[in-house]
Amino acid sequence: MIKIALYGKGGIGKSTTASNLSAAFAQKGWRVMQIGCDPKADSTQNVAGGERPRTVLDALREKGGAVTLDDIVKEGYGGILCVEAGGPTPGIGCAGRGIITAFEKLEELKAYEIFKPDIVLYDVLGDVVCGGFAMPIRGGYADQVFVVTSGEKMALYAAANIALAIENFKKRGYASFGGVILNARNVERENELVEEFARDAGTQVVKAIPRSSFVQRAEEQKKTVVEAYPKSDMAREYLDLADRMLSICAKEERKDA
Secondary structure, eight states, X not given: OEEEEEEEOTTSSHHHHHHHHHHHHHXXXXXXXXXXXXXXXXXXXXXXXXXXXXXXXXXXXXXXXXXXXXXXXXXXXXXXXXXXOOOOSTTSSOHHHHHHHHHHHHHHTTHHHHHOOSEEEEEEEOSOOOTXXXXXXXXXXXXXXXXXXXXXXXXHHHHHHHHHHHHHHHXXXXXXXXXXXXXXXXXXXXXXXXXXXXXXXXXOEEEEEOOOHHHHHHHHTTSOHHHHOTTSHHHHHHHHHHHHHHHHHHHHHHHHO
16 A cells, blocks of 8 residues: 655645546556545545545544444545545634544544555645644655645745654654655746755655646536546646656655565
């Protein structure tokens, strides 16, 4: 099982990247589980036909200990298994703690053993790396962490914080930093700035994803680009990104063997 966590500043296009990656992996024949770890619970909507699965925390509030996998896992495009951790009632409780609770419930229900996904993709908010949001890294859930960023100052600032957290956890034998994904915003010197950040963080730019109207057009249909426009250049960008990420994961696995 390949376990990947995508981190990035809120609004950077991380969930768009995650859902298109899931669709790309599924198109290549992999069984994918995408787990949204943002209280907004909107990570999987474009692979679930615009529908939001009942979040794990909502299900727990409604059903308590009677929650089943059918309550919290929805099958979407290409057989992608969609899960949303959800969050506490706004203004009450800790969103990070909510993620921990959701992960514990998935383990308790033996979700990974029952569904047997080839790839698990965690889509994680990265503005702050508190205990809950760091769970995919420090809890052994993810083997590789990729950071989605643009060349904008605040996106790079968030990416630097995430890189520091990854480095700290790596020293304890947890997840490795697979690299940076540039989700272009066409700001001045964007490629140069992101390349410089990657060098400083001791990692690589896996791929630069260009801006494209196909993304918005697909999302208006509540779909990914890979599903809505499979023959487009933009779909090929995501398919290529999927190949590059799998190659990095394979290299790390051989290194650890």
